[in-house]
Amino acid sequence: MARRLSAVLLVILLTVLPACGTRKPGPPPTGSPTHSSSDLGSALDQFVGTSTGPWLNTRAVLVSHRGELVAERYYFSEPEERADVFSVTKSVIATLIGIAAGDGLLSLDQTLGELLPRQRSLMSPPTRRVTVRQLLTMTSGHTPEQVDRIDPGRPGYVAALLELTPERSPGQEVNYNDGGPHLLAAVLRERTGMSPLAYARERLFEPLGIDTEPATRGLLLSGAGNGDFAWLTDGDGLVGGGYGLQLTARDLVAVGELYREGGVRGGRRLLEDDFVTLATSRQADLPVEDYGYGYLWWVTPVAGLDAYSAVGRFGQLVLVVPARELVVAISTRPSDPPLEPADQLAMVEELVLPRLP
Structure with a gap:
């Protein structure tokens, strides 16, 4: 069942996200460290170590069950290493929009014309x-072909996005692109x-325990690549809404746990429960049965259970399966061919779920 996702999700991800080089390490060593219950950690080590192809580029696999890490395995990596999470950044931007809505700074049904009044004259009607809401669900009508013609590293990227006239009717269909989330970053700044x-x-980051110091600076498409925290920016200094974050695998788990716990972390409410429900349930349809799109989260069932995921190119993944109180984070190195989300979901279904109590 999980493999049906590739027909939609993989085509979208591999055609619109920025490219990156590849690395082909030798067979990975036994995973390290450390948190591992029952035979799950050993099973992950054996699976990654005996796999061929893209799985060999796995950097980390973390499994959190009922809020506790039950497996934390690293391959040619370590817990402190931060890596490009690519489009998982979109789900973080959605989270910040939800927080801002909860703070009363905006509503999901406000328009760009209302929220960016100083740039209204740039916009087509x-x-x-x-x-x-349409930006959160990728239904603004802007297509990836439109957006990809604009260089995010040059000054005026937001203005150029606002000058685009949607090629599709807003609110009608999902057109996955990086421009809509970047406009949400502009809305947050405003x-x-x-x-x-x-x-x-x-x-968000401090309440979740996500360390952002030291922070590396860099432009979108250029990459940071030194293992420090980074959130790359456009040519005018605005952080990327569609991609550009560098996080640890533990940071990815923290984001997933925030949603699994309904917007509460450490006894503190960061997100309204209603926003979490909407963000992680089908708000827009995809042309594959059982799959949908929430608020920059993919609705991706696993083993017949409701689930949702944040997905980045080359195999970056945050998967939440609420009924099993499960969060899985996977970090990978770039590879060609890439590690497909469908294969990751199949691994969770066949290897992780059967080993949970």
């Missing part, structure tokens, strides 16, 4: 009417009066 990174540090 259809663009002025695009809502936050409505909070802060950079999205500063807002994230205060309202």
Whole structure:
């Protein structure tokens, strides 16, 4: 069942996200460290160590069950290493939009024309009417072909996005692209009066225990690549809404646990429960049975159970299966061919789920 996802998700991911080089390490050593219950850690080591192809580029696999790490395995990596999470960044931007909505700074049905008044004159009438909700569900009508013609590393990227006229009718169909999430980053900057990174540090990263110091600077498409925290920016200094974050595998688990716990972490509510429910349930249909799109989260059932995931190119994954109180985070190195999300979901179904109590 999980493999049906590749027909939609993989085509989308591999055609619109920025490219990156590849690395082909030899057979991975036994996973390290450390957190491992029953035989799950050993099973992961054996699976990765005896696999061929893209699985050999696995950096880390972490499994959290009922809020506790039951397996934490690293391959040519270590817990402190941060890596490019690619489009998992989109799910983080959605989270910040949800927090801002809970803070009363915006509503999901407000339009770009209302939220970015100083740039309203740049927008075509259809663009002025695009809502936050449509940007969250990739139904703004902008196509990846439109967006990909604009260089995010040059000044004026947001203005150029706002000048685009949607090629599809807003609200009708999913057109996966990086431009819509980047406009959400612009909305956050406008409505909070802060950079999205500063807002994230205060309202999301620090409460989740995500360390953002030292922070490496860099432009979108250029990469950071030194293992430090980074959130790459466009040519005007706005952090990327569609990609650009570098996080640890434990950071990915923390994001997943926030959603699994309904927006509460450490006894503190960060996200409204209603937003979590909407963000992780089908808000827009995809042309594959049982699959849908939430608020920059993929609705991806596993073993017949409701589940949702944040997915980044080359195999970056945060998977949440609420009924099993499960969060799985996978970090990988770039590979050609890439590690497909469908194969990751199949691994969780066949290897992880049977070993949980």
